[in-house]
Amino acid sequence: MADNLTLTIDGQQVEIDPGSTILEAAQKVGIDIPTICYHEATTSNALCRMCVVEVEGQRLLQPACIVKAANDMKVKTNSERVIRSRRTILEMLASTMDLSDAPEILTMIEESRADVNRFPQAERRETEVKDDNPMYVRDYSKCLLCWRCVQVCADDAQFTFAINFSGRGFETQIATFFDRSIPETTCVLCGQCVGVCPTGALKPKREFLLEQGMSPQEISVLNTGRKKRRKP
């Protein structure tokens, strides 16, 4: 096995196994780098850019979740540039999507004193709640496109490949193929996607119904009636 690497993060020396990311190096010494799309159980893709850090000698900010630590690297996790960049990411998120079910992100906004009204003209991503199967609902107004659900449905866990990105740019959305309803896809209703969703865009049906004001009593009689024929 190759020797350990030594790098400096915020002036602190860190020794770590080769192949580790900057994020892992920082975690090892207790330096907190905020993340949104990163999840311990999924492949990191540096989509949200919340974890960016400044690396000496690099022109652009580097996403700590995928950039590998290197010997003698000098990293700053809380420089003015990093903080401004993170704040802007949060402001842009807040301007386009519904963060009401994402308490961790709301906390980040509060702590970084981000101005949620900085982009008042921004178009908001607003879609209807998709309630097309007995197990979970999809509210893509709350989706920040972190890709975790797509990954766990694919080869990070389930190997089912029922969902993917569709559309481009601002129109990008998570969708099934040809936007079919969930029961018509290869979906096995495992809910791995629900388990990793950071913003409540994917939610168990039971939780959704409680939020809609139904009582447990009312929910419990839902599936006792006669089945409705769905297809003539």
Added chain:
Amino acid sequence: MIKPDRIVTTTCPYCGVGCNLQVHVKNDFIFKVSSPFDSPVNHGNLCVKGRFGYDFIYHPKRITTPMVRRYLLEGKTLEGIREPEFVQHGNQAPAHDLQSADHNWDWVETNWDTALKITADKLVEIYKRDGSDAMSVYCCAKATNEDNYLLQKIFRTQFRTNNIDHCTRLCHAGSVVALQQAVGSSAMSNTAAQVITNDVFIVTGSNTSENHPIIALQMKEAVEKYGAKMIVADPRRIDLVDFAELWLPLKPGTNVPVFSAMAHVIVEENLVNHDFINNRTEGYTEFLESLEKFTPEYAEEVSGVPAEDIRNAARLYANAKNAAIYWGMGISQLSHGTASALSLIHLAFLTGQIGRDGTGLNPLRGQNNVQGASDMGAMPFHYPGYMRVDNNDNAAKWEKAWNVEPGGLSRKLGLTQTEILGHAHMGGVRALYIMGENPMMSDPNLNVTRHHMEQLEFLAVQDLFINETSAFADVFLPATPFAEKEGTFTNTDRRVQRVRAAQPPRGQARPDWEILCDLAKRLEPRLGRANSAKWDYHSPAEVFAEMANVVPDFAGVTYERIDKVGLQYPVWDKDHPGTPTLFIDTFPRGRGKFTPLDFIHVMEEADDEFPFILTTGRVLEHWHGGTMTRHSALDEAYPEARIEMHPADAEMHGIIDGMTVRVTSRRGEVILRVTVTEKTTVGVVFIPMHFAEAAANLLTNDALDPQALIPEFKACAVQVFPARENQLANPDAVLNRGRY
């Protein structure tokens, strides 16, 4: 966003994988289930049942008040046979408030004291009149270790009978007997999560993606990310075939020739591990002689699997550094289930692919606690810890532990689950106590089962719902599901894990262990055995400790040690870390034993009159007899039974996809819709077992394996003819899913 009142860590009540759950509760209602991503069992992954399948706890038809039949309250005797208010072809969930013609047979709600008093009176009356052989009990592979331990303890200490069994008889009895005979132990030899360290693995008789979904994920990961090669041997083109190196589409019931032919190739091409055979096994020479007839060409002739594929499979398995075998009911549920499992065990013996990490013989156990119920002695031949009941030393050990007079416990082997009901007649079994099982769905040849149920004199059922079985009961004792009780489950890889109450029992329902202790306290004085065994446990932890004190495998397991992460038994002492891999140095019986095999045909082959072979199994969305899943939103996801038929067969018989058909065997008939699919092979049809309105087990054959006494669920001959849609029990329930 709903803020939970509490988040409770517990273990999934569905399959044997034993996934770790975090149950989110609001106002005593489970609204969300998550799983810790650092769980050693399931790494944060769950299946549809484990994540969403908990509505049954709150279903309005759940019974939460003790009930007895009116005749019992009025002190009368029931004339004639019991007539349940339930028809197999009728609605799936019979209402308990239906009026029957005979008012003596009405259910009457009562209190615990009355219900338990009546139960104790009736059981004692029958025992005093007809003796031990008239008493019998079905323990429960869904209940906790503690529940099962107590129930078998009651029947052994109070009624001195070993007529104690549970549904392991219907699932892996063939594998258990074969493993006991060949190695002397009957659990998975390795850990499921080790599949990623396999270079080659065989999956046979197991539709793992639907029945052990989380193990299937690990198998796919092994193939896709760790370069393992998977060999699937199954009559259906199951989901795993998409990931397999080789698929051996064998005809149902031809495991012995296929795997023996693999053994033949391994010997012929000298791929055997001579050191292992010399040092660790016995009976090799006689076995070699029996192998001669099993050429790959012969196997191809009887099984339909190309000889070349059998050769390739044998080479892959034998040449691999680490190779393992995983199997399910397709091996054991045959009238030669024991031989079938032995043919797999021989492959491991020949090649030495056992006793190391990443190898092994791994029967995937079905129920969440079928391993545990077997370990706890819920079987007719064994006390807890697989101690034979016909051995005096064992009996003496338990007499001491249970404070029973020397010689008090019965040394006579009990009846199995497949025999108990067959003995339900005058002079035979008169009383049956069922905890949570549903034989009126899960037994083969249900028309006969029904007849036997009618012959019982007294049936007490401890369950959640009036299901197909409890409709026959005289007394119904409302128990609690996993979410309302404490205890432990033991999963398929021998991991003892905690089950925790997430909410208080609903209504008057009570945890099984409390019901059983209260019943036992009423039995003792009536039988004059006052205070023999103690029944005043304060918690399931005390029950477990009593058991672990006598069974060495569990000596080191305590509730404190498994508080966060379960332990894989054997755990020999308080410092022992558990045993992920068995048989590293030796087998429990010493040397592994080869057994010469012959090819035995299934009892019923296809013929002109019954041209299809029916094989049965499960689907992802449902669980066995359906008592839980058919009372939940899972039933909306998969609302009807479907028979699967190959397109070539469908065309020949004028059957099209979605058509209603009548399926008839020599024992019964069902009416259901057909799915025309290449998932099944030519000549083979498949029906899942969950649906009362088209119960597959009305058709299945009750022929038994002579050693394991397991029925032949996996093969019987049927005919299929078009029927009218209005003959369906519920034409409005239509399965409309992309993946089926």
